[in-house]
Each structure stands twice: as C-alpha cells, then as structure tokens.
Amino acid sequence: MKGGYDYIIIGGGIAGSFLALELSKSSKVLLIDKGPLLGGATGSSAEIITLQLPKPFINWALESIKIYEEIGAPLKRMEAILATNEKCAERYLKILNSVNVKSWILTRSEASRESGLTLKGSNYVYLATLDALLEVGKLGNLMRLLLTSNNADIIEYKEAKIKDEKIKIGEEFIEPTQAIIVAGGAWTPYILNIKAEELAGSRIYKCEAHSIDLGKKLKTIFYEDLSGAYMVPESSKTATVGDGTNVAISKPEDGFVPTPGSVYEVLEGLSRAVADVENAIPRTSWAAPCLISGDGWPIVGNISERTYIFTGFDGVGLMIAPALARMLSAHLLKGRKLPQKIYPLRKVKPWEGPPKEPPEPYRFGC
Ligand SMILES: Cc1cc2nc3c(=O)[nH]c(=O)nc-3n(C[C@H](O)[C@H](O)[C@H](O)COP(=O)(O)OP(=O)(O)OC[C@H]3O[C@@H](n4cnc5c(N)ncnc54)[C@H](O)[C@@H]3O)c2cc1C
Numbered sequence: 001m002k003g004g005y006d007y008i009i010i011g012g013g014i015a016g017s018f019l020a021l022e023l024s025k026s027s028k029v030l031l032i033d034k035g036p037l038l039g040g041a042t043g044s045s046a047e048i049i050t051l052q053l054p055k056p057f058i059n060w061a062l063e064s065i066k067i068y069e070e071i072g073a074p075l076k077r078m079e080a081i082l083a084t085n086e087k088c089a090e091r092y093l094k095i096l097n098s099v100n101v102k103s104w105i106l107t108r109s110e111a112s113r114e115s116g117l118t119l120k121g122s123n124y125v126y127l128a129t130l131d132a133l134l135e136v137g138k139l140g141n142l143m144r145l146l147l148t149s150n151n152a153d154i155i156e157y158k159e160a161k162i163k164d165e166k167i168k169i170g171e172e173f174i175e176p177t178q179a180i181i182v183a184g185g186a187w188t189p190y191i192l193n194i195k196a197e198e199l200a201g202s203r204i205y206k207c208e209a210h211s212i213d214l215g216k217k218l219k220t221i222f223y224e225d226l227s228g229a230y231m232v233p234e235s236s237k238t239a240t241v242g243d244g245t246n247v248a249i250s251k252p253e254d255g256f257v258p259t260p261g262s263v264y265e266v267l268e269g270l271s272r273a274v275a276d277v278e279n280a281i282p283r284t285s286w287a288a289p290c291l292i293s294g295d296g297w298p299i300v301g302n303i304s305e306r307t308y309i310f311t312g313f314d315g316v317g318l319m320i321a322p323a324l325a326r327m328l329s330a331h332l333l334k335g336r337k338l339p340q341k342i343y344p345l346r347k348v349k350p351w352e353g354p355p356k357e358p359p360e361p362y363r364f365g366c
Contacts, residue, residue, distance in 0.1 A: 002153065005030045007332070008167055008176040009183055010160045010191055013042040014136075015310050016183030017143045018067070018322040022329035024150035027178070031152060032169065034159040038140040040185050041255075042317065044288035046209045046232055046240050048221060049075065049132040049319050051101050052082060052092055054296075054361035057316065058099050063323035065132065071146060074138040078233075080131035081111050083273040084225035089125040096129060103129035116219040118275040131221050133232065134318055162191060165306060179302075179332060183310040185317075186252040186289035192303070199309060201294020201348035206255045206287045207315055209242035210263040213281040227269025238283065241266045244315060246292075246353035255289025290314060294348035296359030300328055301343045308332070309344040 007023050009016045012033035020031040033039065049068075053061055068075045082092065089105065096103040104127075111126035112119045119126075147154055161168040162182070166175045182191050186204045189196040196202045211234060218239045222231040229243040243266045249255050263282040271277045292314040293299050299312030310328055313321055330336040340346070351359055 003174060004028060005153075005174070005176045006178045007181060008032065008174065009181045010162075010167065011040070011182065011184035011187070012037040012154070012156070013040040013183065013185050014038065014317050015185070015313065015321040015325060016181070017147070018325035019181060019183060019310060019328060020147055020152055021071070021143070021150065022325050023332065024147060024152035026333060029147075029150075029152040030155065030174075030176070031147065032155045032158060032160045032167075034157065036140065036156050037143055037154065038136055041207060041288040041290050042136055042185075044207070044209070044286055045136060045318055046230065046242055047133045047136055047318070048230065048232060049134055050080065050221070051096060051099075051129060051131065052080075052223070052225075053316060053319060055095050056361045057320055058095065060320040060323040062099060063326065064319055064321070067322040067326065068134065071142065073142065074135035076133045076135070077130050078133055078221055079114060080129055080221035080223065081106065081115050082127045082129070082223045082225050083111070083119070083121070083124040084127060085123060086125050088225060089127045092127055101129060103127060114220055115222050116217050117222065119273060120275045121273050124273055133221070136318075160191070162193075162307070165304065179306045179308055181308040181310055181328075185311055186255060186291045188291065188309060188311045190252065192307075192309075196291070197294075197350045199293070199344050200297070200299050200312065200346050201350040202291050202299060202312055203294075203351050203353070204249055204252055204255065204289050204291050205353065206247040206249050206259065207242075207290040208245070208247075208258055208262055208285060208287040209240055210266060210285045211283040212239055212241055212263070212267070213237060213283055214239045214276055215279060216276060222274070224270050224273045227272065229266045229269035231270060231274070241270065243269055248353065249289060252289040256287055258285035258287045292351050292359070294351040294359065296351070296361045297342050298324060299342065299344045300324055301338050303344050
C-alpha cells in the first residue's frame with residue numbers, strides 16, 4: 001500500500017467525506033470505507049435538510065447548506081410545512097427570523113393547498129419555511145470526482161482497524177504523518193475498541209424510515225411536530241415517512257433490521273394532522289444505526305495526540321456534518337480551537353432516550 005499520507009480518515013459517510021474534501025485541498029488524504037462512500041447511515045437517510053433545529057445547530061446547518069451549494073451538491077430547496085402548536089410556532093418563527101430564514105404562518109386551507117394533503121385537527125398552527133432535500137445517491141459520485149481531483153485516495157469495501165495508533169487494512173499497517181480521524185458513525189466505538197458510553201455518554205440506536213403509498217402527490221415536506229413524524233415526497237403517489245423513535249441496539253449491524261410495525265406508529269402520529277394517511281399503504285421499511293451523545297452535542301476532537309473522532313450526529317448529520325468538517329479541518333490545519341462542549345471524552349451521563357426529556361440542544365420547550 002502507498003504511504004505518504006498526512007491524514008487518514010476511517011469512514012466515508014457524510015462526516016468523513018466532507019472532512020476528506022476539506023483536508024485534501026491542501027494535504028495528502030486517504031479515505032477508507034468498509035462499504036461504498038456515503039453508504040452507512042448516510043445512504044439510508046430521508047435526505048432532509050431542515051432548519052427547524054435546536055438553536056445552537058442552526059448556524060452549522062446554514063454553513064452546511066453554503067458548503068453544499070459551493071460544491072454543486074444535488075440539493076433541492078423545497079417548501080416545508082410544520083403542523084405544530086401555537087407556542088412552538090412562535091418559538092420557531094423567532095429562531096428562524098433571528099437567522100434570516102424566511103418562514104411564515106399558513107391557514108389550514110393554504111397549508112392543504114400547498115402540501116396537496118387533506119389536513120385535519122383543530123389545534124394546529126401551520127408554519128411554512130424553505131427546507132431542502134439532498135440526493136445522497138448522486139452526491140456519492142460527485143464526492144468521488146471532487147476527492148480525486150484534489151488528489152485524495154479513496155479505498156472502498158475494505159475494513160480498517162486501529163492498533164497502536166496505526167491503521168490496519170487487511171494484513172498491512174499504515175500510518176499518517178499528521179492524524180488519524182475516525183468518522184465511522186455508529187461503528188466509531190468498535191473501530192477504537194472502546195465502549196460507546198466512553199465517548200461523551202453516547203449510545204447506538206436505530207434510525208428508521210418507511211415508504212408509503214399515499215395515493216396522491218405530496219408537494220412539500222410535511223412535519224407533525226408534536227409526534228416528531230415527517231413526510232417527504234418520493235414519487236408521484238408515494239412518500240417517505242419517519243420519526244425520531246429511539247430503539248437502542250447492542251451492535252451497529254442490528255441497526256439495519258427495521259422494527260416490525262414501527263411504520264404504524266409513524267402513521268398514527270401523522271394521522272392526527274393528515275387525513276390521507278388513514279388510507280396509506282406501507283410499502284417498505286429500512287433502518288441504519290445512528291449514534292447520539294448523552295448531551296445531544298456532536299462528538300468532535302482528539303482522544304490522543306494524533307487520533308481524532310468525528311461523529312455523534314443523531315438524526316441531523318446531513319445538516320451539520322459539512323460545517324463541522326470545515327471546523328475540524330481548520331483545527332487540524334491551522335490550529336483553530338474546537339468548542340469544549342463537543343470534546344469526545346467529556347464526562348456525560350449516557351443518553352437514555354425517550355420517554356425522558358431529550359438532551360440539551362434539543363430542548364425547545366415545545
Ligand atoms: C432512516 C434514516 C433517516 C435519516 N434521515 C435523516 C435526514 O433526513 N436528515 C439528516 O440530516 N439525517 C438523517 N439521518 C441521520 C444521518 O443519516 C446521520 O446523522 C449521518 O448519516 C451520520 O453520518 P456519519 O458519516 O457520521 O455516519 P455513516 O454515514 O454511518 O458513515 C460511517 C461510515 O463508516 C464506515 N465504517 C464503519 N466501520 C468501518 C471500518 N472499520 N473501516 C472502514 N469503514 C468503516 C461505514 O461503512 C460508513 O460508511 C437519518 C438516518 C437514518 C438511518
């Protein structure tokens with residue numbers, strides 16, 4: 001195997017790929033994935049880029065959108081409608097206005113017309129804004145092209161292990177001159193041979209999504225905010241649906257097995273706001289492992305002099321990972337400080353998940 005790398009990144013999901021892209025502008029980079037680039041959780045995502053995020057994450061999300069636009073990523077801006085209560089609508093409006101993101105209140109009939117859905121429920125306030133969908137499948141090819149033109153090397157379908165601060169691929173060892181960055185998503189603790197809890201009290205759980213036959217065209221992204229369920233247009237009569245249900249798993253591979261019947265919980269949440277969902281037919285379900293820290297903040301920084309971690313994105317990786325990749329790259333290349341609150345070995349009580357309150361950045365008070 002060729003040597004001479006400044007940085008070696010393990011894991012080519014949204015996190016590792018964008019970090020490789022940033023670092024390869026001025027350094028020699030090797031990116032390794034045991035599957036295809038942008039497979040893992042990234043390849044199974046519902047592709048939503050939303051700004052209805054905890055306040056501390058919004059600036060990262062805006063920066064990520066800028067980065068997607070800079071590289072010509074297949075990002076489609078799309079109206080999103082949030083069915084929520086009055087208190088939350090006010091809260092979201094205030095947050096979105098403070099970062100100059102256009103958002104406005106719709107009546108139920110306007111929201112029905114815009115979304116193409118028959119909306120019901122008397123207590124909802126409908127908040128519209130502009131979200132985006134990222135075509136992850138197309139981004140993979142663009143990423144290979146961009147990385148190759150920056151002279152980065154990519155190894156796909158090869159598993160990497162770490163031993164004594166060296167990387168083992170098959171029978172060969174390789175060592176970078178500057179740093180190893182583990183961006184292995186839910187596999188990160190396994191790559192490092194440590195317990196998930198040791199990384200900021202993190203835990204591994206299953207993120208799930210489903211395809212449903214809606215029988216009509218959904219024209220916007222739609223969220224039932226009170227149950228946390230979302231709907232994304234798929235083809236002319238189908239939609240992708242999901243929610244933030246948290247099912248802990250003991251090893252990442254279990255994260256690929258969808259929970260039987262979980263689609264019905266999502267449909268139940270959505271059916272409080274959307275009449276059409278009552279007749280929807282579930283088609284397929286899929287799942288992948290996600291990782292969340294005990295306090296909900298991402299996990300970014302070094303755990304030894306030359307070994308870095310870049311993970312902990314819960315269900316918002318597409319929105320915040322590119323911005324954090326730029327931040328980590330500025331730290332590695334220019335010595336810029338990283339915020340202490342995302343330091344990987346911070347002491348945090350492990351995340352226990354619902355029904356308790358969500359961890360800190362997700363506490364909207366809604
Ligand atoms: C069903 C579902 C819906 C979601 N919807 C959204 C959404 O709409 N919007 C959003 O922002 N987020 C969403 N998410 C969450 C988002 O997908 C994650 O936050 C994000 O993809 C995490 O990216 P990552 O790069 O950290 O991890 P991953 O994408 O999992 O990448 C880690 C990579 O590391 C590789 N790897 C692991 N071990 C090794 C090893 N030993 N050697 C080499 N390579 C290795 C894996 O093959 C993988 O490619 C969703 C997730 C799922 C599963």
